[in-house]
Amino acid sequence: MAPIVINPISYSRFNALATYARNPRVKSHSNELEWFETFDGKVLGMLLFDTIDNEYTGIIFSRDLNKKYRYIDMTEFDDNRAKTKKRLLSKIRELHPSADEQGVQGDESVETMDFFIDLNKKNINSDFLLVKDSPEYSAAKNIIEPLMRWYADIDGNFVEQFQTTGFNQRVWEVLLYCIFTENDCVFDTSFNAPDFNLSYINGFNSIPFSIEATTVNKPIDRRGQPIPMPKVNRENIDEYNNLLVNYFPTRYSGPLLAKLKKKYWEQEHVSGKPFAIAIADCQFKGAGNVSHDALPLYLYGFQQKVTSEGAEEREKIGCHIWGTKEIPSGFFDLEGAENISAILFSPANDIDKFNRMGLKDGFNDNKYKIRRTVKSPNIHTWEYELITKIVPNKKYTETWDEGLVVYHNPNALHPFPIYILPNASHYHVIDGRLVVEFNSPPITEDMSEIII
Known part of the structure; x- marks a missing residue:
């Protein structure tokens, strides 16, 4: 033998x-x-x-x-x-x-989830089919399969939505699951809301907190038809700034206000603990790479600029207006928002993240590579740089929480502890200025290209 x-x-x-x-x-x-x-x-x-x-x-x-x-x-x-x-x-x-x-333990009472089971649905999501059947996404599929054995479907409709109308939302949830698992958190699946009720394990101490996940989805009109993204030249500073100050905040406001109205903090298992909302921009592929700068404008209600002399100035934003829609700025200042400890965000929130992680760790059946390009500031000059890496590569490293951003609420009744997510970029308002704290340079844009 x-x-x-x-x-x-x-x-x-x-x-x-x-x-x-x-x-x-x-x-x-x-x-x-x-x-x-x-x-x-x-x-x-x-x-x-x-x-x-x-x-x-x-x-x-x-x-x-x-x-x-x-x-x-x-x-x-x-x-x-x-x-x-x-x-x-x-x-x-x-x-x-x-x-x-x-391996048989005698306590296997819950059937393991199968994200890729054939549900015979008519409205199967095209991105789901790409992951399920495309050789160039085999690494993503193969790394999701062992992950799903641990995922608890507290809503009871995860697989159906993963395959149909909620593919991007469910991918975001699985990514959050990976992020918190990576950071030594234990999940309590006794409750079906919010999405994640966790405890951070620090030695023999346990710090409870909750997370609700949401997404910015493709806008549709009254007939259910998609509304196209405004055509703006990113090279035109005025046009792009208008997009950031007005259009994207009106898109972020909808899902965040909807979650604010839910008042999760009134539930006994959430009350008195840090509670955060994790939001991803899924309006189109790579949307978070374009809209990331708009989120803090809406959350904090001001825009921080650097003058030609190199000094910082703060410009208050009263409201965000796009077309007929007008919303007040400063989400963290709204009534009830003091119960929201922080807003979590990542530009790398789609299936490409799983494809890279799967390739990196040998979960691919097919011979393909990914060219990953990230935009990140040089910590010495603070000039933004584009950094390109090839996956897989022996020297290549990436964590699930790489690129994660935590915007802390300055008015929070229960602040979100930084040490739960030490690798994230943490934004705070200190003396009226928005400052960032990080262990590795923030990633503002994250792009992947499959190389055959």
Whole structure:
């Protein structure tokens, strides 16, 4: 019999496959060092270091009846890393023949979701079909499949909307799920609203908070026909500024005001905790790359400009007007908005994000690459630069929360803790100025091009 092939894998691939196979609390007293996967994906292994006893151990996982990776065994503790790793690999080979039986836990009562099941619907979304059937999106499909095993459908209509009228909205929700999982948060699925009720695990401390997801969708007229995007030359500064100051704020206002009226904070499980709204612009592909600068204008009610002398000046915005629509500026100043701790946003909110992450971590069946171009400020000159990278590449790195922006409400009753999302760009109003805090330069535009 040929020996069982065991491949070393990246931390991010392990997370995509089985992030919730371990409790985030374990990280408070251990460091994960290496991760492994058998050639057929039946068994996963993890080498970790216990920081309390200064010893190494290996953990083994296999799939249960719902195809979720679960703990099945571990090696004995040892102060020798090489010896422990050898034992781990040996035990993986030993358990591999019986992996299917070993993984059964006896508590598999909930049927695993299948995002790609054939629902025989007539109004199937064309972008969904692209992901389901196109070879150039196999990485996106293949990384979503293990992720969906952990996703809880609290509304009961996730798959139908994912395949039909709500594809972009549901992709945004799955991305948020990945972001908060990556940042050591635990999900409470006991409630069907807001969309995410979570606890951030920091050592042995648990900080509860809630998130409601929403999107800016393609506008339609009274007959249900799409209204085309205003034709504006981005090279024309006045035309583009008018778009940012007036058109896009009127588009952001609709979904945000609708969520404000829901008053989620009055629910017992949300009351007294940070509550944020996560919004994505899905009016057209790459819309967030164009409209990102408009969101803070609407949220804070002022535009911050740099004069020709290099000084900053603040220009108050009373209202946003586009056509017959007029809305007051300053969402955070509206009645009831003090209950909204922050607004979350990302320009990289579509299926291209999953395609890149899947390519990066080896989830593609087909030979294709992605040229990714991001627009980001040079932290030394603050001049914006276009940076192009090819995926996959051995040196390429990307996290689920890369490009995420958190706009903090200066009037919040329960401020959103920065440490929950340390890799995001955090905007605050301090002494009347909008300032940003970040660990890595913000990404204002994120574009992907598939290379065959």
